[in-house]
Amino acid sequence: MTGRVDELPEPTGRSLPLPERWAPEQQETIPGVSWAWQAITGVLLLVLLTLHMIANHFVVQGGLRDYQQVIDYITNPVILPLETLFLVVVSWHGLLGLRAVIFDFGLSARAERIVTRVFVAIWVVTVIYGVTLLAILVTHR
Amino acid sequence: MTDRAVTRDADPRPSPGVPLSARRRGVAGWVDVRGRRLGGVAFILNRITGLGVLFYLYLHLVVLSQLAVGPSAWDSLLKNWFLNPVFLVLDVVLLAGLLIHGLNGIRVALVGLGLVVSRQKALLGAFGTIGAIVLLIGTLMFISHGG
Amino acid sequence: MSETVTFRVQRFKQGDPASHYDTFQESTDPRTTVLDVLTRIRRVEDPTLTLRHSCFHASCGTCGMKVNGREVLACVTNVRELGTDEVVVQPLDNAPLVSDLVVDMGPFYARFNAIDRPLVRESELVPGSHPAEGIPHAERYEDCIECGICLSACPIAATDPEYLGPAALAAADRLREEPRGQQVPPALRLADDPHGAWRCHVAFECSEACPSNVDPAGHIMSLRRSLIGRRWRALRGEPVGAER
Ligand code: HEM
Ligand code: SF4
Numbered sequence: 158m159t160g161r162v163d164e165l166p167e168p169t170g171r172s173l174p175l176p177e178r179w180a181p182e183q184q185e186t187i188p189g190v191s192w193a194w195q196a197i198t199g200v201l202l203l204v205l206l207t208l209h210m211i212a213n214h215f216v217v218q219g220g221l222r223d224y225q226q227v228i229d230y231i232t233n234p235v236i237l238p239l240e241t242l243f244l245v246v247v248s249w250h251g252l253l254g255l256r257a258v259i260f261d262f263g264l265s266a267r268a269e270r271i272v273t274r275v276f277v278a279i280w281v282v283t284v285i286y287g288v289t290l291l292a293i294l295v296t297h298r
Numbered sequence: 299m300t301d302r303a304v305t306r307d308a309d310p311r312p313s314p315g316v317p318l319s320a321r322r323r324g325v326a327g328w329v330d331v332r333g334r335r336l337g338g339v340a341f342i343l344n345r346i347t348g349l350g351v352l353f354y355l356y357l358h359l360v361v362l363s364q365l366a367v368g369p370s371a372w373d374s375l376l377k378n379w380f381l382n383p384v385f386l387v388l389d390v391v392l393l394a395g396l397l398i399h400g401l402n403g404i405r406v407a408l409v410g411l412g413l414v415v416s417r418q419k420a421l422l423g424a425f426g427t428i429g430a431i432v433l434l435i436g437t438l439m440f441i442s443h444g445g
Numbered sequence: 446m447s448e449t450v451t452f453r454v455q456r457f458k459q460g461d462p463a464s465h466y467d468t469f470q471e472s473t474d475p476r477t478t479v480l481d482v483l484t485r486i487r488r489v490e491d492p493t494l495t496l497r498h499s500c501f502h503a504s505c506g507t508c509g510m511k512v513n514g515r516e517v518l519a520c521v522t523n524v525r526e527l528g529t530d531e532v533v534v535q536p537l538d539n540a541p542l543v544s545d546l547v548v549d550m551g552p553f554y555a556r557f558n559a560i561d562r563p564l565v566r567e568s569e570l571v572p573g574s575h576p577a578e579g580i581p582h583a584e585r586y587e588d589c590i591e592c593g594i595c596l597s598a599c600p601i602a603a604t605d606p607e608y609l610g611p612a613a614l615a616a617a618d619r620l621r622e623e624p625r626g627q628q629v630p631p632a633l634r635l636a637d638d639p640h641g642a643w644r645c646h647v648a649f650e651c652s653e654a655c656p657s658n659v660d661p662a663g664h665i666m667s668l669r670r671s672l673i674g675r676r677w678r679a680l681r682g683e684p685v686g687a688e689r
């Protein structure tokens with residue numbers, strides 16, 4: 158189109174299309190909530206992981222516990238809930254992190270939903286596995 | 299206004315047909331740190347250590363199943379494998395990974411919430427120093443306790 | 446005085462199966478810039494070399510490219526100060542390649558313009574300026590020169606094609622800081638998205654690379670803080686209204 162400067166249309170830049178993806182109904186329920194979970198569980202882990210590392214590596218004579226020492230450790234009424242919480246939080250944080258890495262590839266909303274469901278399932282299985290193991294150890298003293 | 303005639307396309311995009319996704323660097327943009335600065339290195343280290351520790355977590359959970367088998371299974375595993383110096387080295391690697399990830403994670407959490415943004419580089423330096431010191435102490439403790 | 450530097454320039458034309466490098470031996474003096482050399486190559490040696498430039502003084506933002514692996518404005522990048530005998534010149538990353546050193550800025554502009562932030566910063570009159578007779582006051586433009594360098598330096602833009610990107614997010618935060626009579630919520634709606642402010646992983650590469658001191662990463666973080674504040678107020682039933 159040819160014309161004089163003062164006849165030029167408004168710059169069309171503002172109406173250039175954004176990727177279709179920018180539709181609000183495709184958004185995660187509260188944007189940023191995954192990241193918030195990552196940060197909150199991360200800070201929790203800082204405490205739980207430090208305890209876990211100290212309790213299992215640094216204060217044990219010989220570096221690692223033998224069977225009887227493990228049983229004695231895990232049946233301690235303070236340790237058991239802490240280690241259970243550690244299991245729940247660390248698997249949540251780690252799987253959420255892997256999900257974030259996958260999401261960084263820019264998946265479709267549908268693919269994101271599938272990934273989320275698969276990861277929740279893996280998390281549930283992990284926690285059930287861990288709690289079962291703990292239960293076996295605590296009851297077979 | 300001047301009366302200079304100008305030609306202008308209706309669509310100002312140089313090549314409207316090019317898909318928006320064309321020519322991304324892909325994962326190379328994460329791991330190729332040539333030309334990148336400290337923050338980019340911290341990002342990819344955080345990612346690698348996070349994924350590495352996640353892998354270790356599942357390995358760890360599988361190994362712990364031997365506890366359910368019974369005392370002899372666990373204790374022989376301990377004697378024949380885990381108290382070996384090779385595993386001592388792996389323990390140091392794990393500790394290093396955890397320190398890098400954990401400390402950088404705190405930086406990401408603080409800065410990501412809009413706190414200490416202007417001092418984020420100093421934070422990175424401070425955490426690097428703390429991490430190195432803890433790693434040194436931890437390694438010495440591994441050596442004196444284990445093996 | 447004159448010192449010869451080898452320039453390895455990435456070449457690509459539509460239809461080529463892949464890009465390749467052409468090598469040019471160029472004499473330089475202490476003040477030669479990368480853009481000086483490239484325009485000379487085009488004038489003297491190879492008129493088919495395509496590149497974008499306009500102002501030659503870091504204002505127009507068209508000469509962004511990668512020199513020795515880092516994103517710079519070629520017009521203010523001194524060749525001798527690079528300190529290498531060989532200088533590698535490549536187009537910006539994470540944008541479609543049009544030809545040689547020219548990338549399609551369309552996707553970048555589409556995001557940036559969607560934020561619709563005014564160009565003139567009314568809050569900051571240039572200190573100590575003496576405007577000419579008849580001009581009421583000096584005006585200061587926003588810092589961002591829309592060069593796309595931040596998007597090229599960003600690791601996340603390397604994989605997420607829908608990432609809004611550092612410059613657009615920084616613009617949204619500038620609009621929030623200083624609405625200048627403009628509507629803020631539409632920009633915040635674009636920014637408050639998994640592919641917006643929340644996609645950032647705090648590498649700060651954009652802020653390091655930005656040639657115009659915009660500090661996009663810092664703006665993304667303050668944007669996040671204000672988004673959290675808004676959400677918090679909404680949760681407690683307080684008016685979200687105030688944008689900062
Ligand atoms: C020591 C305490 C820890 C803290 C403070 C912490 C903190 C964080 C934070 C803030 C992030 C988000 C990074 C980002 O958005 O770029 C993150 C990511 C991640 N974390 Fe942790 N974390 C910790 C321990 C762990 C552990 C034990 C695991 C392994 C199970 C783990 C696995 C991951 C993974 C896989 C990611 C995703 C990596 C990425 O986004 O690049 N973290 N962590
Ligand atoms: S924020 Fe900086 S690097 Fe990004 S487009 Fe603007 S001036 Fe260029």
Ligand code: FES
Pocket residue numbers: 498499500501502503504505506507508509518519520521
């Ligand atoms: S030519 Fe204008 S910024 Fe380099």
